[in-house]
Amino acid sequence: MPFMAVNDFFSILPAAVIALFGCALLLMRFEGGRVYPMFVVVGEVLAGVGLWRQADYVGLVGFQGSILVDRFGIFFNSVCLAAAVMAAIGAYRYLKGKDEDHPEFYALILFAQSGMYLMVSGTELMTVFIGLEITAISFYALTGFLRVEARSNEAALKYLLLGAFSSALLLYGFSVLYGLTGSTRYLTITSMLANRLPNDPLILLAIVPIVLGLLFKVAAAPLHMWAPDAYEGAPTPVTAYLATASKVAAFGLLMRLLLGPLHEFRPSWEAIVGVAAIASLTIGNVAAITQSSARRMLAYSSVGHAGYILLGLVAGNQAGIEAMLVYLLVYTLMTTGAFLVLAAMEREGVDDFRGMLYTHPGAAMLMIVFLVSLAGLPPTAGFMAKYTIFLALIEARQHWYAIVGALYVAVSLYYYFRMVREMTRTPEDGAVGVEMSTGWRAAVGTAAILTLGLGLNPEPVFAWARSALK
């Protein structure tokens, strides 16, 4: 059936383009290395065109129900694509400084992204598992990319051991789900599970490992232990990518499963998600206070942000799910931006920001925009994202969750503004150097403008998120 083959191919077109560009990168060897990020951008633009074209073919099913083209997937893939572009552009100077500017780095970024495509567009257990593993294995290698640095090795090893453990757990849940339904396709699973009670203990045997495994991947407490270590030891552009894109893709998979085949079993997973959300808020925000490394501080804060995003799932209504999408997009912009500012700096302690507003006003201003947005203050997009989450919680009559979430915003103000305060102090001798390439300026500048602009006029994001859920 040749027509089928066209459908199949079109359903994975963006991932195929990205993976092919990744393979081509592996064969390259250029002096200077500036070609690699440019090549990545070309591939991403083509993949973006593919995603954009897919919007006209919503509902297309590829590979007998394994891949679904829909606006939800397009939304998540676009966010991952933005993160990959920024990471690749931001990595150029960083890798050059470390004398590690190999094409494999950029290839791995692309391979990870093709895995993310399968994670969020896959509607079949095998497909999403393969996607998850492509992403994870690429990230293990990226985290340990600085071979001669023991910290990078150590971060990669810790990430790999805990990541493989969580994959095994998730897979065990998948196998039970397959055993209960006799199918790996979401649609068949949904119809086979329809006649089971919402609190069936056998379903629990599938749901608990699946939800725990995915909470691991989004770095929600108490399963976040790998995140601070991996974020701190990895090359900084990888941290920017890991903290955003891999989290976004894992959330995409989590939402597709929990709001799809497992939606009727909400009583079974609601408690786990609620506890994880509150634990993430607490551990993320409290542990961030005492950190002296800016990267570790942002790592803990990203655990806290996972908590806020999970609150949208706790609310569970239309507004809550919409708020999750908005939050994920905003989170990606501000977190990638903040980590890329760190990537441009020589040293990454909180103290090293001292006097930066006088020595490097441009970079300092960008960082302040991201920090204000991360803290959730108006007029930035971070405020809009948090506000919609709280609004959804109140609409769903989950007042306590909203109150706890709002309290932790106050806690987070302290540690974000510790950095801002350092920046405004008088500079000392040996102030930190900041190296910015043209591409870096463009990428981080765009992220900052969007962070501010979407705070002033959030309507386009909301409209996009709403259409993604139709």
Added chain:
Amino acid sequence: MSLAPVGTGHYLVLSAALLAIGCAGLLLRRNVIVILMSIELMLNAVNINLVAFSGHWRHVTGQVFAIFVITVAVAEAAVGLGILIALFRNRGTVLADEIDLLKW
């Protein structure tokens, strides 16, 4: 004297036991190579599950899934050992409690 036939339930008990042993090994052992072996054990628990269910439903989906899992497990072990070799070159140890540069 004949034994009762082996059914799907027996396989599930075996796989649950393997999963538990794998979890225990992951948490209790300090040699990273043994921890990697424990993770393989957990993945094999999943494989037993998948193949048993495949027999139960009388189609091959589960067996295909198991082959994918085996492939992925190999890739993961390869990357894991590669990272471990890089770490051993820099630090000269494969014991989990001596790998402690990143801590708060």
